[in-house]
Amino acid sequence: MINLETPEYIKNLTSGINNLAKTVLRPISRKYDEEEHTYPKELDMFRGMQILGRPKKKKKEGEENKSGSEGKPKKGVNLSTVAIIEEMCWGDAGLLLSIPNAGLGNAAIAAVATDEQMERFGKMWAAMAITEPGAGSDSGSITTTAVLDGDEWVLNGEKIFVTCAERSDCVVVWATVDKKAGKAGIKSFVVEKGRPGFKLEHLEHKLGIRASDTGTFVLDNCRIPKDNILGSPEVKTGTEGFKxxxxxxxxxxxxxxxxxxxxxxxxxxxxxxxxxxxxxxxxxxxxxxxxxxxxxxxxxxxxxxxxxxxxxxxxxxxxxxxxxxxxxxxxxxxxxxxxxxxxxxxxxxxxxxxxxxxxxxxxxxxxxxxxxxxxxxxxxxxxxxxxxxxxxxxxxxxx
Ligand SMILES: Cc1cc2nc3c(=O)[nH]c(=O)nc-3n(C[C@H](O)[C@H](O)[C@H](O)COP(=O)(O)OP(=O)(O)OC[C@H]3O[C@@H](n4cnc5c(N)ncnc54)[C@H](O)[C@@H]3O)c2cc1C
Missing domain, CATH: 1.20.140.10 (Butyryl-CoA Dehydrogenase, subunit A, domain 3)
Structure with a gap:
């Protein structure tokens, strides 16, 4: 039978978070709506708190999937995360998007990074850059390129409307390694701030979520290490890679x-x-x-x-x-x-x-x-x- 009651562990979790939303976020909600582009320093208290859930540990080879083995549904990080986010956004959505180390790029890294990459990028604040002037909804048509040159990838292109553009430590950039391969050639790369040829061009003035900084990046012969690619560099035929x-x-x-x-x-x-x-x-x-x-x-x-x-x-x-x-x-x-x-x-x-x-x-x-x-x-x-x-x-x- 479907039970639509909120589980007890979620109730306990959300009552604590609601208190934070009420006492920390609501009081500064209007302030950072007015002071667009100013980093809300009050959010420093969330640094290292892993408020938006922990990246899932990868299963070792041969390890059994224990979920559902006794026919029981699993308590998990996704359900607690959506419950926490609802509470935080009840407080203020722009501020939630400004919480250190909780960018969309962090989710992408957590999903596919190797242990070594997790070691290097896991503690960074990561933004996510897919959208380009000529590619929004149709993300398969991006034109930013990544070319392997010795031990480095060389990236060229422009990324617009990137959330956490200024405040993040690195950006997960989507680029194609082979335009002829279409969607199969699209890969994601971690570009750390300070890499030569990686420039934040400007920040946007927005209608809403004004506490969150949104900006445009230009990649002009930007060089990053070969192993900053997330996932395999191999271009598989069909659309498996892009999927x-x-x-x-x-x-x-x-x-x-x-x-x-x-x-x-x-x-x-x-x-x-x-x-x-x-x-x-x-x-x-x-x-x-x-x-x-x-x-x-x-x-x-x-x-x-x-x-x-x-x-x-x-x-x-x-x-x-x-x-x-x-x-x-x-x-x-x-x-x-x-x-x-x-x-x-x-x-x-x-x-x-x-x-x-x-x-x-x-x-x-x-x-x-x-x-x-x-x-x-x-x-x-x-x-x-x-x-x-x-x-x-x-x-x-x-x-
Ligand atoms: C504040 C803000 C923050 C953002 N943050 C990020 C970020 O962090 N990283 C990032 O990569 N991007 C980000 N974006 C970009 C956002 O993801 C894109 O704006 C969005 O995907 C839509 O793309 P577009 O603006 O190019 O619109 P278009 O793709 O040009 O679409 C224009 C309109 O046409 C409609 N449309 C398009 N194709 C179809 C279709 N096949 N059928 C029916 N309707 C269609 C769309 O629904 C839309 O209404 C952000 C945007 C904003 C405004």
Whole structure:
């Protein structure tokens, strides 16, 4: 039987994190929205805390997969991470993205690095650079090149909209080692800050998540050691290699979905408080046709929020139990990304003037939520992935 109750260990974990979100993030939320590009030094307290889960230990050859061996689901790092992220983003999503050593590049490194690479890069703050001026949603069409020259790779190209651009210690850069091979030629490389030819060009001024720094890098004959490549340098025929890189998204999309859920929950909680202060008593036993329009709209916000969380937790739980979750990861991102924007907008609508003033946070949540439907693949791209999987069609057949 499916049990939809929150597990006890998650409840214990999230109550502590919620306290941090309330006492550390909320009080500085507006400050760093106003002071864009300033590093929130208050976040130094999170250094070394591994707040976003520990990289999974790789199984040794011949080692049995113990998960599910007794038919029991596994408690895992993905489910606890999405629960933690929701709490932190209830506090502030831009600040969550600014927590040291918790970049998307760190997830990519943890997923594929060798023990030796883990030793070198595991403690660094790693950003992730895929997007280029001519390649966003279609990440298979990137044009940044990597050419092996003796013991070094030489990288050339431009990467835009990189989160944690200034603050990170290194960047996981996607580049092609063989343009003719198409997607199969795409590999990821760790480029440490300070490497010759690696330059942060500028930072963006943004609508939301303004506490997070987003920037453009130019790679101009940038030289990195040969063993900074993540995974095998071999170009396999077909798209197997590229599928490997794309698998990172199956882990990171539920993380973005949980960010969206956290922001939306902040808006729902705030709206509930104001509705109750105005004297309306929320009564879930009433027939939906006998409630005021404000109550009805609010119950819908809550219902969508619940659906966002359940889809996200399912995708994360599947990852923990080593089940292929490509469809479910995209479903969670599509639903949560879209509905975070709708819920936060609805909150501003129901709240009237306090939903619009900069004295309060709802207008900020509305701005912060929009990115959740854009990065790590837009909502349209998530729908495309789900449709391809359901209809069993390839990316060539359904574009
Ligand atoms: C604040 C911020 C932070 C970011 N951080 C990072 C980061 O850390 N690393 C990184 O690599 N990138 C990052 N990005 C880039 C982000 O991932 C891309 O913006 C996103 O993937 C969309 O790509 P694009 O902007 O080129 O849009 P395009 O691909 O040009 O798409 C434009 C529109 O067309 C739609 N569309 C495109 N193709 C299709 C299709 N086949 N079917 C239907 N609709 C389609 C899209 O959904 C979108 O609505 C960030 C972006 C922002 C704004």
């Amino acid at each position: 490997g890189v794309m698998k990172t998204f199956d882990n990171t999309r539920p993380l973005v979905a949980s960010m969206a859920t956290g922001i939306a929950r902040a808006a729902v909680d705030y709206t509930r408080e104001k509705i109750e202060e105005s004297g309306i008593k929320l009564d879930y036993s009433k027939n939906p046709n006998n409630v005021s329009s404000i109550e009805k709209e609010f119950y819908l916000m809550e219902a969508h929020l619940e659906a966002m969380r359940l889809l996200t937790w399912r995708a994360a739980w599947m990852a923990d139990n080593e089940l292929f979750n490509n469809t479910e990861a995209s479903m969670s991102k599509a639903k949560a990304g879209r509905y975070a924007t709708l819920i936060t907008q609805k909150a501003c609508e129901l709240l009237g003037p306090i939903g619009y003033t900069r004295d309060e946070l709802p207008e900020k949540w509305m701005r912060d939520s929009k990115i959740m439907d854009i990065f790590e693949g837009t909502g349209q791209i998530q729908h495309l992935i789900v449709a391809r999987n359901v209809l069993e069609m390839s990316s060539k057949e359904l574009k």
